[in-house]
Amino acid sequence: MSLWILNGSLWNEEAGKLETKHIRVSEGRIAEIVEGSESVDTGSAEVVDAKGNLVSAGFIDMHVHLRDPGFEHKEDIATGTRSAAKGGFTTIACMPNTRPVIDKPETVKYVLDKTEREGIVKVLPYAAITKNELGRELTDFAALKEAGAIGFTDDGVGVQNAQMMKNAMALAKSLDMPVIAHCEDDTLVEGAWATEGAFSRKHGIKGIPNESEAIHVGRDVLLAEATGVHYHVCHVSTEQSVRLIRLAKSIGVSVTAEVCPHHLLLSDEDIPGLDDANWKMNPPLRTPRDVQAVIEGLEDGTLDMIVTDHAPHSAEEKARGVDLAPFGIVGFETAFPLLYTKFVATGRWTLGFLLQRMTKDPARVFRLDTGRLEQGAPADLTIVDLETERAVDPATFLSKSSNTPFGGWKLKGWPVTTIVNGKIVWAE
């Protein structure tokens, strides 16, 4: 069964512009890419007319929460992968802070089997570093790798004990697996939810200092240097972390890092007040100075990729008030339009730069066989309308949850068709 995608606009990196092309997909892979000026005989193939819209390699999101098993009132594999597909993502890597925690081979298999049955995009599971993410005892890394886990992380909490982290890194290194770290020193946080900054001072609330994140980054790059493991830093939000990662990279430590759209676009000074928990996420929105630092870190390659940290929570949970509501915001269905509108349409980034940080770079860092638009690559593709402006309407999300601070934002760059292994999995 083959498929033609006609009249797509493809980014040409050398030329620095979009060019019209037709793409033929066969047996789940890109069979050929031909010039838009050529007339093609589509024969009996299925045809999608891209009508001049952008055709990109499918987006890759290496940090998401699917909440399955155990928190299916927030999200599950069926709805999470649909939400991802609607956002143009074709590969996502899910975090193990589920219930049970993904800390046993059976739970890794549960995620993979359920994805096979009910998922519509590729799902790569991470497994926990410590049993139940409690920080006390390492999981069975070899068995978890064997079951299909792609890396180890206790995302949701930091690994507090340095020796535990060092042991985890040494073991991961021996298995050629990465360690992915949520960097947070609990002793510096103690119940706060907003960053230490103008917002916390104005409201007289305790703030989360930048060092709570950067102390773990600093500790861990030293441990990564000592063990030689591939160490990846989650959701970088502070100037200090960017500085430490830049230094570690400059001396050849095997460190990579990610940043989220909300940390690139919002600061604590944008938080409207104390009564909307959709502005509460971990790490918190930092100061404008940190926002500038993470933007520059992404631009100079210190931060390798963009991830959403899609963290769905129910409306009821988010209505508990800022102190009691859980941390996190959904991300799949707004990520590309936000970044396209605010960084590409404004002229700060080229389209190629944004696409690279959402496709090629995560594929390079995690050695994935996808994320490139070329002959022979898996036909994981996203078609995006770059022209139509529309306001973010959380009521239309395919996610079970709609916890976002971006409701009402007028954006361009909405995905219209998502293709995985040559099959259309979502179309507007």
Ligand SMILES: NC(=O)N[C@@H](CC(=O)O)C(=O)O
């Ligand atoms: N980012 C968040 O605010 N929340 C995440 C946990 C995490 O990513 O640390 C969640 O699981 O809800």
Ligand SMILES: [Zn+2]
């Ligand atoms: Zn985290």
Ligand SMILES: [Zn+2]
């Ligand atoms: Zn997370």
